[in-house]
Amino acid sequence: xxxxxDGHGKIAIQARGVVKSFGAGDSRVQALKGVDLDVxxxxxxxxVGPSGCGKTTFLSVICGTLGFDSGAVNIFGQDLSAMxxxxxxxxxxxxxxxxxxxxxxxxxxxxxxNVSIPLLLRGVGRKPAEAEATRLLEAVGIGGKxxxxxxxxxxxxxxxxAIARALVHEPRLIICDEPTASLDALTGHxxxxxxxxxxxxxxxxxxxxxxxxxxxxxxxxxxxxxxxxVKTVHPRGEFHALYV
Amino acid sequence: MLRxxxxxxxxxxxxxxxxxxxxxxxxxxxxxxxSVFCGLMLWTTATLRNIRVPIWVTDAKVEQxxxxxxxRDIEVDRVRSVPGVEWAVPxxxxxxxxxxxxxxxxxxxxxxxxxATLVGRPAxxxxxxxxxxxxxxxxxxxQVAVKKFKQKGIKxxxxxxxxxxxxxxxxxxxxxxxxxxxxxxxxxxxxxRALAFAPQERKMLSFVLVQPKPGVPPxxxxxxxxxxxxxxxxxSDEFFRHTVQWYVRNTGIPVSFGTVVVLGIIVGxxxxxxxxxxxxxxxxxxxxxxxxxxxxxxxxxRMVFLQAFAVGFVGYGLGVGIAAIFGxxxxxxxxxxFYLPWQILVFTGAVIVFICCFSxxxxxLKIVRAxxxxxxx
Numbered sequence: 001x002x003x004x005x006d007g008h009g010k011i012a013i014q015a016r017g018v019v020k021s022f023g024a025g026d027s028r029v030q031a032l033k034g035v036d037l038d039v040x041x042x043x044x045x046x047x048v049g050p051s052g053c054g055k056t057t058f059l060s061v062i063c064g065t066l067g068f069d070s071g072a073v074n075i076f077g078q079d080l081s082a083m084x085x086x087x088x089x090x091x092x093x094x095x096x097x098x099x100x101x102x103x104x105x106x107x108x109x110x111x112x113x114n115v116s117i118p119l120l121l122r123g124v125g126r127k128p129a130e131a132e133a134t135r136l137l138e139a140v141g142i143g144g145k146x147x148x149x150x151x152x153x154x155x156x157x158x159x160x161x162a163i164a165r166a167l168v169h170e171p172r173l174i175i176c177d178e179p180t181a182s183l184d185a186l187t188g189h190x191x192x193x194x195x196x197x198x199x200x201x202x203x204x205x206x207x208x209x210x211x212x213x214x215x216x217x218x219x220x221x222x223x224x225x226x227x228x229x230v231k232t233v234h235p236r237g238e239f240h241a242l243y244v
Numbered sequence: 245m246l247r248x249x250x251x252x253x254x255x256x257x258x259x260x261x262x263x264x265x266x267x268x269x270x271x272x273x274x275x276x277x278x279s280v281f282c283g284l285m286l287w288t289t290a291t292l293r294n295i296r297v298p299i300w301v302t303d304a305k306v307e308q309x310x311x312x313x314x315x316r317d318i319e320v321d322r323v324r325s326v327p328g329v330e331w332a333v334p335x336x337x338x339x340x341x342x343x344x345x346x347x348x349x350x351x352x353x354x355x356x357x358x359x360a361t362l363v364g365r366p367a368x369x370x371x372x373x374x375x376x377x378x379x380x381x382x383x384x385x386x387q388v389a390v391k392k393f394k395q396k397g398i399k400x401x402x403x404x405x406x407x408x409x410x411x412x413x414x415x416x417x418x419x420x421x422x423x424x425x426x427x428x429x430x431x432x433x434x435x436x437r438a439l440a441f442a443p444q445e446r447k448m449l450s451f452v453l454v455q456p457k458p459g460v461p462p463x464x465x466x467x468x469x470x471x472x473x474x475x476x477x478x479x480s481d482e483f484f485r486h487t488v489q490w491y492v493r494n495t496g497i498p499v500s501f502g503t504v505v506v507l508g509i510i511v512g513x514x515x516x517x518x519x520x521x522x523x524x525x526x527x528x529x530x531x532x533x534x535x536x537x538x539x540x541x542x543x544x545x546r547m548v549f550l551q552a553f554a555v556g557f558v559g560y561g562l563g564v565g566i567a568a569i570f571g572x573x574x575x576x577x578x579x580x581x582f583y584l585p586w587q588i589l590v591f592t593g594a595v596i597v598f599i600c601c602f603s604x605x606x607x608x609l610k611i612v613r614a615x616x617x618x619x620x621x
Contacts, residue, residue, distance in 0.1 A: 093538015
């Protein structure tokens, strides 16, 4: 795909020969066996595959929460392996938004407080952070629940809070780990609709790790993993093979 | 983030309450037990605090104020001859039995003050006059005597009498005195009359009380007096310190109280450390999420330490507060002894700070070791 003038289609993340092992000696397990993948700006890329194929490990590696043994990961023009731990942490805080399977909303903090975390971590003051968080909550349709605690929200509402939290600091990469796994089909569909609507922009890329074939239609490309490697990358229109 | 860290702590009410209880208990136990210990040690120095003079002269082998090795009366004159002595007076001090009207007995600390000057007189009279001590058979009793006699069913007032060693002692005044270690009341009289009350021995003088001349440091005068063969001398502060140290060395009291204090510290560390560890463990997923979102180790450390110190502060305040209320209550009754100087508060505070640091470090270690990737599991 040729990049468009607004950056759409330009390579955002490039992984080459990424290898990651766990354990040592006889119990050593190679989770990633040389993964190659390009992720483009303006696209939602889904990573799919059977359990234990290395999807989550790969996701952890490309967002810098897990180191890797060999290979190269270039993210927004920066070599991840050349960065020190502190730089990786700062890079994550600046450039990555997370949406977790279990939402990971802090139960004793209200929705607006949860959403404002990435801004507070960047040193933004409480009031402007909460104002921006409120704007995001309104954008995802739960502005009226800004003071509600996670336990007072439905699964779908909690995931909307998580989406708002992932977007509030305008990151360039959104990482979603099984975002619909804890939701029913209808809610999951709505969440993906929302994610596509608010998250997908030409200067941003979204990576979704999922098992849920019902949401494949939202992807621009789907990387199919098997046994620690990306087996095939399906462009839009060729997903039918995955539904078999 | 710090405000939210506190909210995270307060939100988990069960663990917050558990942490507060643990630290309150630890703080209370330490403050209360050490205060009672200090009070007890203070009781051992009651004679020193009742008879306020700068220098005490004793037999050379005397180590503390409650042990008396009698001196010859001539020692008063020998002390008076030491350069720098303004005055030196004799003091009798001994434990005798008072026989009450109904025939019951009560041990008393008979204190014989210099007849001419009444040096060492009680600081506060609640009834009668100190000068009346010069009347025949006169004694002044303290509030403890009144209380003890009352416990035996005898109400003592000015004009009443009892016997000491078959000699009539007539009460001419009631004073306030510091309570002593063994709890016997103080009975003040003149030196000459005290010798008449006490069973006769070859040597009867208990102490020589000394005032240095203006400009002569007491410590320097003490050194001079010590040069007289057979005599020992202490400044009042030194005698206080020696007395307390003697009780610490020669009785099981410090070990007994120390054991309780150490148990308090151990229980505090165990409860607070374990509960805080559990709190961190249960919130580890969220802490890892914060790490994944870019929280630096320093930010997480500040959050954890703030949480630990927030419970420490409240627990310390409650513990010390309860101990103070206990002290206020018992001081009214006079028993058990209770003395709470600022040093105890500082010590307890330091131990609580240590426990908080320990708990926070244990929790922080777990957070630092956690891979942020744990959030994807």
